Amino acid sequence: MEHSSGHSFVQAEHLVKRFGEHRAIDDVSLSIAKGEVISLIGPSGAGKSTLLRLLNVLETPDSGTLRVGDAAMTFDGTPVKRARVLAIRRHTGMVFQSFNLFPHLSAVQNVALAQMRVLGRSKDEARTRALAQLERVGLAAKADAYPSQCSGGQQQRIGIARALAMDPDLMLFDEPTSGLDPEVGAEILAVMRELAADGTTMVMATHEMEFARHVSHWTCVMVEGAVIERGAPAQVFDAPEHERTRRFLSAVLGR
Amino acid sequence: MEHSSGHSFVQAEHLVKRFGEHRAIDDVSLSIAKGEVISLIGPSGAGKSTLLRLLNVLETPDSGTLRVGDAAMTFDGTPVKRARVLAIRRHTGMVFQSFNLFPHLSAVQNVALAQMRVLGRSKDEARTRALAQLERVGLAAKADAYPSQCSGGQQQRIGIARALAMDPDLMLFDEPTSGLDPEVGAEILAVMRELAADGTTMVMATHEMEFARHVSHWTCVMVEGAVIERGAPAQVFDAPEHERTRRFLSAVLGR
Amino acid sequence: MSSFLPTTPAPLSWLWDWYQWIPTLLPGLGTALLLTLVSVGVGYPLGFGLALLTETRSALARWFAIVVVEVGRGLPILVLLLLVYRGLPSVGILFDAFLSASVALVWSSAAYSAEIIRTGLGAVPRGQFDAAYALSMNRTDMYRLIVLPQALRVSIPPLVNLGITMFHATSLATVITVEEIMHIANLEGSIYFRYMSVFMAAAVIYLAITVPVSLYADRLAKRLGGVMTVRKTVLRRPAGSVPVSAES
Amino acid sequence: GCSGTEEASSTSAPDASCTPAHPDVTTITEGVLTVAQYPYAPFSIYEDGELTGVEGDVMTRIAEMECLTIEVVPGESAAMITSVQNGRADTTLGSWYRTAAREEVVLLSDPVVTSPLSLISTTGADTADEIAAMTIGVGQGLTNAENLAELLGDNLKTYPSGDAAMADFQAGRVDGVIMGLGAAVEQLNLHPVDGASIMPIQADERIPATVDIGQTNFPVNQSNEALVEAINDDIAEIRSSGELAEIAEKYDYPVDATEPGEPNLL
Amino acid sequence: MAEAFLLIAAATGATLLLTVSAALIGIVLGAPLVLLAQSRSAILRGIYTVFVHVVRGVPALVWLFIAFFGLAELGIVLPALASAVLTLGIIAIATMAEIYRGGLAAIRQGQYEAGWALSLGRWSLAKDIIFPQLFRAVSPTTATYIVGLLKDSALASIIGVPEIVYVTGLEVQSLGHGLELFLFAGLIYLALSIPLGVVSRVIHVRLTRRYAVL
């Protein structure tokens, strides 16, 4: 955010992503300091998921620059450098809107796998940590179930535990609470607060304004691929500057 | 609901569904009058999705009885009669938690297909109606996009339009607003009110208590496969009888 | 005694003189194509039926299908042919050569395609069946419009493989005097002792049919796949990717 | 039975003090005569490491005279001549007729025996006119097959082997089978049919092999003149010594067939 | 005839040797080949297409002649068994690559993305995520192909490899009884293929029961 002072941990400038004719991300710049929590709000199809996916280069921007920690990249349509992409992703965890769990692995295996393969943890250690993360999201009982045997909310939490277990410096959450009841939502909120306290930088897309207000330091409002408004949640929610933001937020209250 | 007076449109009695050892649905009975809207709330994994799937026999109950309109069935472990199942489904539309869109068809084709094949509408008529339903959920612009080219919330709305287009007497919504921003959520709310006004019976699982409160005539609280409390939303939310319900709802307010 | 180093009249001459045999072999192409068409056109639908039967609830139907499939793919086509052509007369059924060949090839191709199609059906997410059921589609429509198009993405390459195998396998019909390409090729070879050239000519004729057909099938599969998800290599992600759908 | 192995296997070992009748003969492997063998009784039989049969015995004798060890490369008929053309075998046996078409691609040796085209049928027919009115089966590669095809049109059925043709004769799908005399005797033993007889076909222009009787030979690679000359000398020697007749008798083969006369080409 | 049955049964070894070697070659080398088909480079993809279509399009008999006789003309004289293994092996590579290509289509894009987001290395992504799902997607088709290969190995009889069909042919030559002997040979093939079919069914049913495709 422009608002954040000091050295930024994530720095994105003039990111553009087109799908055919459609500009899904239209010249977005972001600057996030270490340990900050940013929430992205905005109507369906505004480009929130796409922006998150650009931040760990799952989607390659058409143009712009991106820096996460020490790893910086410039995008200009030429093939991206694998090593740089890997360096960015190495710091970064992601919770997908559609979860993308590994269907052939049980919950605990889903969470343990990358720890063993990427962080080089032993099988036992990875399992212990995986169970701890599942416990943290209230899923200890489902540790040995396969994703197809879990309810929607349970799958979502496996996805969260999987990303948490990698101890990322930057967490990207795509609607982390969309399928969760308020009770579990509150647990996840608590987890995110812990993470923030530990200095983890977080960006999350969410439709739950209350959630955004409670958890984030800064809120960005996205509409049609652009960030039209940004500021502290209290400011954005209570005194939106932009007419479009006002209209968007009125729905929450009007509901 | 026991509360509903007069002739019921949906009547479920003593439904039980096990997955292995686990009783996902544990002796649930429901009675819903024509045109009523029922909301199912409760923690993740409580069995809300499973109950909805039992109501159109996508999942076969292990025991119990079910009647929807004129079509009645008794479950006792013997193979179910196809004709009965079809009769039940014929009245029923469903919006899935994971959408289950047809990935090889565009949005408008997704919505038009069953109209042509099941209701025997002509290609033109089906398309016109499909476009009208997409319009209704704010998706006219994405009519020719494939599901993989749509955002999460857009996919969810295609799923809603697909079910609506069949003019069902009974609609089963599995978290219809989970991926939707408040603005679109409000639109869907409006659509559901129109449906209710037209006499469509609805059962929906939701995590959004405000939504449940606004749209439903009755609310059921599910925990561990059982309906532990039921009543008018105002009553359940404001003066829950059950200790567990109180605990569950406190999270909403505490957030 | 020094060792003798053999030379052929013109080494590798078969690489360029095969074309002379094309006119001789071509008359066999019609028969081969007709047999292939029958074995694919009748065999694949039967295979689809068998694939459904092997997953059905009725144990009787399931076992019937499994036996038909296991015998059909386990017995060499040659033996199937001999059974139909030479074995059936002993129980009073006398099929002519073409009909015998058709029966044997159809059986074989149905058995093989059943397994291929079963695999493809298994790759379609359960949610797709759920959605079709919830929309009250009948089974025919569900399979035809929802399930098969998605199953085919997985099944088209092996089904094309199988089609080519059946096309080549029509040459087995030579055993019972059906005059197709390889039958003529063998005959000409035995007269002129120019087997390499003759077989090359046969290969060219086969290629002229199989390459366009399998390229077309590829394109078909890509059309089905392109709109669903764009796959990427395990190695790397090409630029300009399409995001995945949010279905799970 | 059979004991073919995929690697060529040797039969008799030559005497160390052996003097070849033709010292200038060269073969693919020194001291070894590699023979592509198409099993075709009674001409060519390979059993328990021994090459026998009417032609097999002759081949064994030739190897002895040239102080060569026989190595057998077995296979189907299509692989035989190709083996000789490509230097995988020095020569081959299995009742190969001398034909003009073949002479263009391999060296043909002098005739070993004749094998007159014969008809197996239940009617005792033996003229081209009678044949023209029948449905006839032949094994693939039979000489004059193209002439028979002209004579019979669709009524000629070609099988991959004589055995298959005979099986259909038994099943009643064809009225008769045409093959060389030797093979006919062998096949009728294997496929007995009530009232069937074997008749050499009477000379008729329309079937050239009945005018010019088919002569079997041992084809050799075109670049190995020395070998074919040695084979020719050796065959003449075996014939004039009376050995050839003895061999024929041993296999119930007509002794007059061992005097084929001047080499011809079909 | 009893002796003939024994001899035919004894030829099973050669048939199995041919089948197993060709199948292994195809299963192992088909995997790197299919990577070509997935490559970003149009040239590599073109190479894949040409290779697969030409190898699959030409009848195996012709390849066998080229391997056995054609190579000999170039001075590369392979023994009969080696020629047969080479021929069937190369065809198996192309076929398996196509089977893998179909199987990969069953794996959702999200699976790759989750692996990338978790920074899994290529090898781990392939081994831990893609392969198990691919295995499930192709195991019945692969089993079917190996059953076919079992019988295709009979091709080697042309150049005298003493496998089941060659030996059966010899016995028919000397004894007649073509129908009975070939039927017997067929039963051997059936006896070999049924266990394979059963194993593949059992594996597939287990996997399907264990986890559903999401």
Ligand SMILES: Nc1ncnc2c1ncn2[C@@H]1O[C@H](COP(=O)(O)OP(=O)(O)OP(=O)(O)O)[C@@H](O)[C@H]1O
């Ligand atoms: N592969 C694609 N091809 C074409 N258009 C796409 C593709 N992926 C996304 N889009 C479009 O880009 C826009 C932004 O999509 P994105 O998924 O980022 O939205 P979002 O803000 O996450 O919405 P939601 O809240 O519904 O998840 C949408 O209009 C979508 O239709």
Ligand SMILES: Nc1ncnc2c1ncn2[C@@H]1O[C@H](COP(=O)(O)OP(=O)(O)OP(=O)(O)O)[C@@H](O)[C@H]1O
């Ligand atoms: N196929 C299955 N096999 C085993 N257990 C299952 C299966 N499907 C569901 N379950 C279990 O049944 C319980 C109820 O699941 P259900 O999906 O109905 O929950 P839900 O109330 O919809 O939860 P959510 O709010 O998270 O969607 C869960 O504990 C789940 O793990």
Ligand SMILES: [Mg+2]
């Ligand atoms: Mg999104």
Ligand SMILES: [Mg+2]
């Ligand atoms: Mg649910």
